[in-house]
Amino acid sequence: DVHLVESGGGLGQPGGSLRLSCAASGFNFDDHEMNWVRQAPGKGLEWVSYISSSGSNTYYSDSVKGRFTISRDNAKNSLYLQMHSLRVEDTAIYYCARTDVVDAVPDSWGQGTLVTVSS
Amino acid sequence: DIQLTQSPSTLSASVGDRVTITCRASQNINTYLAWYQQKPGKAPKLLIYKASRLETGVPSRFSGSGSGTEFVLTINGLQPDDFATYHCHQYNNYWWTFGQGTKVEIK
Numbered sequence: 001d002v003h004l005v006e007s008g009g010g011l012g013q014p015g016g017s018l019r020l021s022c023a024a025s026g027f028n029f030d031d032h033e034m035n036w037v038r039q040a041p042g043k044g045l046e047w048v049s050y051i052s053s054s055g056s057n058t059y060y061s062d063s064v065k066g067r068f069t070i071s072r073d074n075a076k077n078s079l080y081l082q083m084h085s086l087r088v089e090d091t092a093i094y095y096c097a098r099t100d101v102v103d104a105v106p107d108s109w110g111q112g113t114l115v116t117v118s119s
Numbered sequence: 120d121i122q123l124t125q126s127p128s129t130l131s132a133s134v135g136d137r138v139t140i141t142c143r144a145s146q147n148i149n150t151y152l153a154w155y156q157q158k159p160g161k162a163p164k165l166l167i168y169k170a171s172r173l174e175t176g177v178p179s180r181f182s183g184s185g186s187g188t189e190f191v192l193t194i195n196g197l198q199p200d201d202f203a204t205y206h207c208h209q210y211n212n213y214w215w216t217f218g219q220g221t222k223v224e225i226k
Contacts, residue, residue, distance in 0.1 A: 035215070037215075044206065044217055044218065044219045044220045045155075045163065045206055045208070045220075046217065047214065047215035047216065047217070050213050050215075059213045059214065061214070095162055095163075100168075103168055103169060103172075104151075104210055105153050105165065105168040105169070105210055106153070106165070106208070106215075107165050107168070107174070108165075109162035109163055109164075110162060111162055112162055
């Protein structure tokens, strides 16, 4: 079974940093592109960032570009999101999502980790 | 960015009803459209991809249609387990976007 488990969320200060992790199991991690998607309390889903299967290509939403960095360690079956210069509006549940190799659709999601940015 | 507009935002229905949710894209996304179901405190669950393909294990009462800029999710014979929020999602390019969600409530 595909299993994605996020960790690293918690309370962050405005202007501060947090690092999220996503541990993958049950599939060949290095075959799959990965993404981070977030959901602010009571709101819809918002794509945050993409990384290719090798890690050589990355993309970011305008709302996080220059502040967040996505990375992966295929040897450790892990995905990361380094978050700097946190803002109150970054408060959300952050999900890692696996992209299907054939159809390019996000087909498996973790349970999410809550990031709260507040002073 | 490609904008997705879902309607309605909220829908009240009864068990056994046929329910339709519409998703309109601000530009042509071919059939790169997916539908997710989300329950409170849970991650989104993939129902439909490529506009009309049913994800493995999803009941056949769920169906999707459309292409280009207009898409529809249909639930034929609403079941108690189907009361949830539904999101459309375009993956036509790397800059994914989602609709604002449709909450299906018990009438």
